[in-house]
Amino acid sequence: MTPTFSLNSKNKIPQIGLGVWQIRNDQVAQVVVWALAAGYRHIDTAKVYGNEVGVGLGIAQSGLKRTDIFVTTKLYLTDILDPQRGLHDSLTRLGLDYVDLYLIHWPFPFWQSAWKKMSTLVDSGLTKSIGVSNFSIKQLEALKKLGGFIPAVNQIELSPFSYKKELVDYCQSQGIIVEAYSPLTHGHLIQNQKISRLAAKYQHTNPQILLRWGLQHNFVILPKSTSQNHLKDNLNIFDFEINSSDMAQLDSLNQNYSVLFPGWSPQK
Numbered sequence: 522m523t524p525t526f527s528l529n530s531k532n533k534i535p536q537i538g539l540g541v542w543q544i545r546n547d548q549v550a551q552v553v554v555w556a557l558a559a560g561y562r563h564i565d566t567a568k569v570y571g572n573e574v575g576v577g578l579g580i581a582q583s584g585l586k587r588t589d590i591f592v593t594t595k596l597y598l599t600d601i602l603d604p605q606r607g608l609h610d611s612l613t614r615l616g617l618d619y620v621d622l623y624l625i626h627w628p629f630p631f632w633q634s635a636w637k638k639m640s641t642l643v644d645s646g647l648t649k650s651i652g653v654s655n656f657s658i659k660q661l662e663a664l665k666k667l668g669g670f671i672p673a674v675n676q677i678e679l680s681p682f683s684y685k686k687e688l689v690d691y692c693q694s695q696g697i698i699v700e701a702y703s704p705l706t707h708g709h710l711i712q713n714q715k716i717s718r719l720a721a722k723y724q725h726t727n728p729q730i731l732l733r734w735g736l737q738h739n740f741v742i743l744p745k746s747t748s749q750n751h752l753k754d755n756l757n758i759f760d761f762e763i764n765s766s767d768m769a770q771l772d773s774l775n776q777n778y779s780v781l782f783p784g785w786s787p788q789k
């Protein structure tokens with residue numbers, strides 16, 4: 522079982538979650554079943570991924586209790602004026618009564634009014650916690666001034682090649698759990714030579730080094746895989762520790778790398 526963090530809502534979040542972006546709706550149920558059988562207890566989806574129906578099927582087929590699985594989905598631009606409708610429709614597609622975490626997917630226009638409305642979704646039990654994704658320090662500061670809930674998490678792009686230290690430090694100082702998306706650089710930089718050297722040194726694979734780096738920074742990490750073997754490998758990162766000088770070397774690989782188009786992922 523993966524370790525958990527306590528969110529500011531007092532709910533617990535498993536430190537490793539399965540990311541399902543770009544997994545087809547007709548494929549994702551099988552991947553979710555494999556992941557839950559392997560030990561994952563946290564699934565990260567979004568309305569815009571178009572696979573909530575399949576994610577819900579996988580959860581139902583897993584035979585696990587709903588309360589044993591942490592499910593996140595996200596509010597997209599199309600529902601920004603009516604988060605209640607957005608979440609209601611996501612829950613219908615997922616076949617669930619509640620999610621554990623509902624995030625504003627990106628600071629779309631009108632995110633401020635959406636955030637105020639999202640608090641009511643916690644009160645009505647449709648989500649246990651609320652948070653944001655791709656928010657910068659400036660936007661988090663503006664959110665704080667609105668009063669009300671502080672986000673339980675900020676989900677941002679993080680890997681050694683995309684290490685937003687200032688933003689991470691700010692979130693962690695505010696008690697906001699940092700979630701690392703694209704922790705494997707979407708597959709693009711897995712084979713980097715410096716990562717390979719550390720993989721040989723620690724006798725683990727390159728993806729395991731990238732994921733372990735995230736764990737040691739106290740991030741929730743959200744690797745995506747459609748391979749049963751990779752799913753298992755990505756959980757096997759608790760039997761070694763990267764020393765502090767190698768962690769510093771990994772930190773120094775930052776090149777503000779961005780998997781998505783410029784402007785999607787805030788640098789600070």
Ligand SMILES: NC(=O)c1ccc[n+]([C@@H]2O[C@H](COP(=O)([O-])OP(=O)(O)OC[C@H]3O[C@@H](n4cnc5c(N)ncnc54)[C@H](OP(=O)(O)O)[C@@H]3O)[C@@H](O)[C@H]2O)c1
Pocket residue numbers: 539540541542543565566626654655676677701702703704705706707708711728743744745746747748750751752754755780
């Ligand atoms: N909030 C946002 O705006 C946002 C944006 C992007 C992503 N996300 C979230 O973050 C999740 C992860 O990010 P991502 O989808 O960009 O990808 P990622 O996890 O960084 O990388 C996935 C890629 O790595 C490969 N891979 C995974 N494990 C491997 C292993 N052990 N060995 C070799 N290759 C491996 C996968 O191929 P195989 O399938 O063949 O294993 C896939 O090509 C998303 O699914 C989503 O939930 C959120």
